[in-house]
Amino acid sequence: ELLGTMLGGYNITPLIELLDNPVLAPIAVKGLSHTLLIFDAFHDIEEKVNAGNDFAKQIMQSWADAEWFTSKPRIPEKLTVSVFKVSGETNTDDLSPAPDAWSRPDIPLHAKAMLKIPREGITNAEQQIEALQEQGFPVAYVGDVV
Known part of the structure; x- marks a missing residue:
């Protein structure tokens, strides 16, 4: 779960590897679905999608639906700074x-x-x-x- 709170970097590879573990994959999906700094590791997730990994498909769908953005709180009409x-x-x-x-x-x-x-x-x-x-x-x- 802690790896899923990082925005990218050294957490990406272990989270992608967890997509093959049916017990831990849902936690990895949650973390990766809200991570945008994936870079070349996108292709690793894409390979898993093409191999039929349903957890990888959930991540791709989450990105397509922009859940990383739509799950954020609304920006207030007025900000005082x-x-x-x-x-x-x-x-x-x-x-x-x-x-x-x-x-x-x-x-x-x-x-x-x-x-x-x-x-x-x-x-x-x-x-x-x-x-x-x-x-x-x-x-x-x-x-x-x-």
């Missing part, structure tokens, strides 16, 4: 500078290094975002080019 405005262009080096965040999964380390090079209106991104969070609304990152 605090805007964190960043002037100029933002690229991946601004959000997770490689020299400071060498470990891809170390998200807190990436956050500490985000926008470390000051620019107009941004002097300490972490403190500025924390101040915006105190307003009690979600923070929206807004830039000229992101």
Whole structure:
């Protein structure tokens, strides 16, 4: 079940393998039906469909019916957010500078290094975002080019 909560990556192959296990396949179907980052593993599921695997067919049908999308809560008519405005262009080096965040999964380390090079209106991104969070609304990152 935990593998089914991931959005893609190392969980895909084991979940696809479980489609051949009649006891665990329903759990794999549930997880894979709501996973879009399948990439080339799509062909592995397609092979199982062509071989008559009903569990793989359920996944394909779920994707065709867009259940990954239709099962989500409706977006509210109005959203109130605090805007964190960043002037100029933002690229991946601004959000997770490689020299400071060498470990891809170390998200807190990436956050500490985000926008470390000051620019107009941004002097300490972490403190500025924390101040915006105190307003009690979600923070929206807004830039000229992101």
